[in-house]
Amino acid sequence: MRPRTRGPLPEAVASGQEADPAPAGEWVSIDGVEYRRVVLCFLFRGGDDSGAADRIHGDRQVLLGLKRTGFGTGRVVALGGKIDGAETDLDAAVREVAEESGIGLVPAEVRAAGSITWQFPARPAWNMAASLFTAEAGNATAVACEEIEPRWYGVDAIPWQDMWQDAPHWVPGLLAGRPVHATVVMSDDNESVTGVVVD
Template sequence: MTVDGVAYRCVVLCFLFRSRGGAREVLLGLKRTGFGTGRVVALGGKIDGRESAVGAAVREVAEESGIELARDELRDAGRISWSFPAQPAWNMAAFLFTADAGVTPPVASEEIEPRWYAVDDIPWSGMWQDAPYWIPALLDGRQIDARIVMDPDNEGVASAVVD
């Protein structure tokens, strides 16, 4: 995908939710390999070839957690783009989805170690630094339209517009 002449990889992120003991939880995972290794992230990844965003989300959730979702179980949660001026090959445009996880327990994959977190106890310090700018709105059920520009160190946030 190209925006204003700049290339972006198309990816999906899927946030799975469940209720446990009256508390709402979200499934996140410690990234074991690839982009973001060592960070706590949402399930997701690249859209392959002519695959739809919904199809990619269903596939990625299954690959990374063993949880099988039907396409109609996913809810559109918006869009977000990340620009890495110091590393343009990392630029990404993501389709965001949410879904109820059901009762299937997540299983670790080679890429992700999934874990349930209470929505009021998100491990912000283990995540990308942009996460607090937009994830709280997603957790509140709001539709996301965000544009994040990362600092030259590819860690900090130079600017964040979240509508």
């Protein structure tokens, strides 16, 4: 069994506010259940990014990627991954986006967008607590890597059938520019969803 560094519940998960800049370790315990801390970052381009209510219209696009290896292989996912060591959630988001798409983000321009936990009762090692982020990508070009093949999708043309089954429950809020705080419990098949709560 790999060593686990436990830390306090990240601010974003505990209170629904922006993420605590202090590192909390790679694992966190929430209500007696352990979760690996991860980050997801949704990059946007095009359209009118000044009005959140209008973000689902026009030529607004979001960067997602086909997972080539590792957890979620074969699915279309948001960019992101595990927090390494003592790095902050924001540092992890910037690093993961660079690794998975070649796009360099300016940390000050990355926005906290909420939090989500996934519980896999039949496979607890997959439990995750994610801090969510969004950023504008401008004219940046995404480049594929070994792990993920990034692709731009219209926010009104998301390939839901190719994503995890929980995605339609909470991703639309992010696409509309709203912060999302969600809890997902997966079924014993580790594919379907037993329950979702979205605040």
